[in-house]
Amino acid sequence: MWNALHPIVLPALLASLAPIERKNTYLGLLTFAGLVLAMGLQPISGAISDRWISRFGRRRPLMVIGTILDVVFLMILGWAGGMFWIFAGYVGLQISSNTAQGPLQGLLRDRVPAQHLGAASSIKVFLDLGSLIAASFIAGRLMNSGGQGTAWVFVMIVTLLLISAGTTIALADEEPTNLPVPDSRAKLASAHAVEEASRSTYWWLIAERAMFLLGIYGLQAFGQYYLQDALQVPDPARQTGNLLAIIGTGTLALVLTGGWLSDRFGPKPLLYAASGLAAAGLVLMPLCRDYQGLYAVGALLGAGMGLFLTTNWALANELAPPADAGRFLGLTNIATAGAAAVARLEGPLVDLLNALQPGAWMGYKAVFGLGAACILLSMVFLGRIK
Numbered sequence: 234m235w236n237a238l239h240p241i242v243l244p245a246l247l248a249s250l251a252p253i254e255r256k257n258t259y260l261g262l263l264t265f266a267g268l269v270l271a272m273g274l275q276p277i278s279g280a281i282s283d284r285w286i287s288r289f290g291r292r293r294p295l296m297v298i299g300t301i302l303d304v305v306f307l308m309i310l311g312w313a314g315g316m317f318w319i320f321a322g323y324v325g326l327q328i329s330s331n332t333a334q335g336p337l338q339g340l341l342r343d344r345v346p347a348q349h350l351g352a353a354s355s356i357k358v359f360l361d362l363g364s365l366i367a368a369s370f371i372a373g374r375l376m377n378s379g380g381q382g383t384a385w386v387f388v389m390i391v392t393l394l395l396i397s398a399g400t401t402i403a404l405a406d407e408e409p410t411n412l413p414v415p416d417s418r419a420k421l422a423s424a425h426a427v428e429e430a431s432r433s434t435y436w437w438l439i440a441e442r443a444m445f446l447l448g449i450y451g452l453q454a455f456g457q458y459y460l461q462d463a464l465q466v467p468d469p470a471r472q473t474g475n476l477l478a479i480i481g482t483g484t485l486a487l488v489l490t491g492g493w494l495s496d497r498f499g500p501k502p503l504l505y506a507a508s509g510l511a512a513a514g515l516v517l518m519p520l521c522r523d524y525q526g527l528y529a530v531g532a533l534l535g536a537g538m539g540l541f542l543t544t545n546w547a548l549a550n551e552l553a554p555p556a557d558a559g560r561f562l563g564l565t566n567i568a569t570a571g572a573a574a575v576a577r578l579e580g581p582l583v584d585l586l587n588a589l590q591p592g593a594w595m596g597y598k599a600v601f602g603l604g605a606a607c608i609l610l611s612m613v614f615l616g617r618i619k
Contacts, residue, residue, distance in 0.1 A: 280335075304395070452600070
């Protein structure tokens with residue numbers, strides 16, 4: 234869903250509705266509004282699921298509610314048309330999706346033994362990246378930069394969402410949660426432990442994740458417009474899909490081995506290597522002048538992302554207290570959605586710098602340079618994680 238909407242569908246839709254010289258601003262502010270909501274909602278829904286009492290388990294009830302509402306808002310976004318309805322559908326989708334995703338994040342920590350969290354994280358990211366590659370190829374070919382073909386993309390998204398959510402909800406082996414509420418002293422001790430943990434190591438993890446992803450999300454947010462303006466490709470939506478698929482393939486190549494290496498050697502050495510690869514990819518990106526160079530740099534960037542996504546998620550699960558896994562893993566969305574939201578605020582800066590020196594496309598180059606600097610800063614935060 235998000236791998237099709239953010240880099241391909243929304244930029245193509247807004248290109249036909251927004252003033253051409255302000256398209257980065259419109260895209261940035263629209264997605265910023267929704268992602269700010271996501272940043273706060275996912276930890277809340279995860280924390281609610283930690284204490285949910287139900288014969289269906291603690292994670293699945295909110296997942297069902299969120300998925301049903303996802304379909305409603307996808308229909309609004311895909312078929313209503315006009316700037317107002319795009320805004321309403323997108324913001325509503327962020328609310329409903331994160332209502333489901335908060336509890337979903339806790340399932341891995343609930344059901345997988347601690348010694349296998351690295352391997353399980355690899356499988357999770359492997360499936361995430363499979364969806365990135367599929368969405369990039371399919372969505373990029375079903376629609377063009379004028380927004381034609383949108384209906385088919387949304388049919389694909391709704392269908393796959395219902396299949397994948399239905400499979401997870403039906404087969405997740407959750408036990409009923411009908412335990413008595415602990416006494417007030419136990420509650421206080423638990424809350425104190427969570428507060429202490431979240432105030433120290435886990436917040437360094439969130440800071441490291443946020444800085445790395447901030448570097449990546451600038452490329453994701455404005456990559457289609459970069460290809461359209463700076464490289465003047467004939468079909469930006471399709472070529473954006475191709476680039477993201479190449480990045481996803483490079484990421485996929487290191488995902489499964491990354492999880493195994495994380496279990497064997499620990500995640501931190503791999504995270505340092507991941508940051509170096511990704512920063513190098515962003516530095517080289519504006520130097521590309523043809524498809525071959527662009528795809529080679531995309532593969533390098535993807536390799537760094539593959540190592541990072543697997544090992545960082547394994548580390549997040551390792552550090553999360555089992556009793557509060559939903560809350561803690563939901564807190565990682567402060568980094569994920571927060572970084573995505575801040576990256577969207579680069580949109581007005583891109584338009585401003587591009588206008589100052591027409592034809593030099595300094596705005597896009599600034600995004601790549603800032604992204605590399607953010608990833609290097611993430612290595613400083615990584616050193617503080619115990």
